[in-house]
Amino acid sequence: IENIKKWGTSSSSGEGFLSRMALNDNKAGMEGLNRDKINKIIMESSKGSRFYENELKKEQQVNQRIERMMLQKAHITEQQLSKAQAQVEKMTSDLERGRDLSRVIVHVDMDAFYAAVETRDCPDLMDKPMAVGSMSMLSTSNYHARKFGVRAAMPGFIAKKLCPNLVIVPINFDKYRAVSAEVREVFADYDPHFLPMSLDEAYLDISDHLEQRRGWPEALRTHRLHTNNTGTARVEDHGGLQETVELEGLSPVLFENSPSSSPCLQDAAGGEVEVFGTCAEEAVREMRFRIEQKTSLTASAGIAPNMMLAKVCSDKNKPNGQYRLPSNRQAVIDFIQDLPVRKVGIGKVTEKMLGALGITSCSHLGQEMALLALLFSETSWHHFLHISMGLGSTHIERDGERKSMSTERTFGEMGALEEQFSLCRELCQDLAQDLQKEALKGKTVTLKLKNVNFEVKTRAWTLPCAVATTEELFAVAKDLLKTEIDNVSPQPLRLRLMGVRVSNFASADDKKPLQKSIVGFLHKKQTDSSRTQTHTPKNTNTSAETDISMSALTASDKMTHEPSAHASTSSCCSTEPESGTDSLTCPVCFREVNTTELTVFNRHVDQCLSGVTMGQNNHTDTDELLSRCMLDSVGLQLDSSAGDHTESTTGLLLYETSTANISLSTVGLNPVCLNTCPNGDVSIHRANTLKVSSQSDPRVRVCLLSPGGPRPMTTPKPESRDHRGPALTCPVCQETQDTNDLTLFNRHVDLCLNQEVLHELGGLASVDRTTHTAPPAAHKGPCFRDVLFTE
DNA sequence: GGGGGAAGGACCA
């Protein structure tokens, strides 16, 4: 209990000290600061803000976790403890046997990198406290600023309160990238497989370099420092390490104890030279010397038998210093004993949890390992054990395959729907570009939202096939966003951050091209069939419904198919029909149509589409309550004891029920996808079960594509014009049409599509598209799909 | 009841 009090907030009402917001002075150049005074300023600047309130909430959650942990601890028996102790001991001896001290790993870290680059380029900043970033957030600070408690990841406005004379320089990534590239050239001479962690930090395994270096003559280890009258320095390497760089100003620019400040020898020509030795320390000193000569910036380094220790060592003599931990077990154990847990990759939450158990240093960690094995997950306590023994990775491996890719943006409060959807599209566009650069496609699309209260939510949807284009991403992201908007409706969703992520990347097998839009499809068809038949573009476009491109359909329209069993015939993952194939895949029902005749195929698609349209016609509300579900399979069995259903001519099955649940059990059925019902009336549970429940409306309607062929259908009742939405937006030209007469609107879309098809088919006709290039009018009116559904 | 996948949240660098 004492420990909880010590590590928790002093009260739950938000008064008092909020430890998670306190200064983290675990950084070089921040020793011996007046923490209390600094924390007081931080708290006073933050108190009452939404950010602070959210931090308070998170702090309380952590405190609850700690309370649960302490409760659990209180119930641990002696027997359990001794059993855990035996387990820990066995594991320890196993790990000890595998301890590898043979490698020489170096962690190099540029000193206050961004700040140092800015200071180099603007020497006036040299003696001033400065930081790089903005009033909202700082990326780094120089050592003068650190004396005031100003550090990276601190908002600029708080930093200004800590240090009113602080100069904040805007961030310039291009510049840092260029300098980083220069530094990396030096790294590569010592380990061509070095592992960059960020622009200013890298791990190197110099074991092989040292092996070679032992045989090097002195000339290869001699570096000359030239200075001319203008203060320009030139560095020359003798031997294999080539380098000739002009410098503006002589190092060291920022820190004392430069690696080049050791006594230099005079060479025959009267220039100053420095000879470096063959041991690890000398090799690293040489590397730092060369970095400094090349960039006028200093680096610090740590040398140790593994990555974890090297990282700690690089911090030991920062700035502009290095530290070597000898490669013997006792030295490692001695070194690790007194290290605070926060220094070795344990974050603030885990630090606090360990603190509640009285564990603050690595030696405590080792002593309490049995207890930790009982209170933490296996992964966690194994990690703790490695740390307490001073173990870490001994081979530098570049990260394996990427697991996800994302983009996100923070902005001022945003509540307008149009803005939100427009931003969502922008993010999808940016992400699509990034995905394209790495030729990646992913199945899971995640939308991340942070509201003005700093509450973060992520919402994900996994598709049966991998996607990558803007339209594909947006189709999913916008549905996820819409659901969140509807959830808080009629209140607006007040956002401060939005992000889109793609993960679950496709394996090589899945990276086949997506099925093209009908337009692209027809284009391909034209090429394929050119050997046997000719057709005019006119033939390809008998009606708007037929030729609506895939991009006009929603995400759920596209994700209605199983990637495995039916991939070749009925999936958006399916490849283009192979040359010579005699069937085409319908983009609506995803069945294979045994024809190459476009007229026949178009008729089929028309039928499918009008089926979809008519299937919705019974619906008297907007599509808010409506979910459409397509089942691409055979053997559907409807398992329900309540409700009535009607079937349409084109395989549509309408289901109406006032009961809470419908279960669709199927035989070998593919995953079902449905258009998410915004108010949560309809949800999908696993591949074969659709659950329908309605709290807001007892008459939920579900529309399914049934497996059978065309069936007799009841004539749908035309919807009253009063229910029609406002002006309609053309899905092709994106322009809002000044009509709500569907016939007129359809005629317009037909016209647009005709022009689009002609354009796609390679400019077979001269079409003036200038009138169709208006910027997307986001959400001015219902999209074409909505029109199809409601009308 | 256990295995396993998906989703969501949290932590960490």
Next chain:
DNA sequence: TTCCTGGTCCTTCCCCC
């Protein structure tokens, strides 16, 4: 006036066997 990105782990929920 409190970042961005990406990886990992943990928990919960649910389906399936």
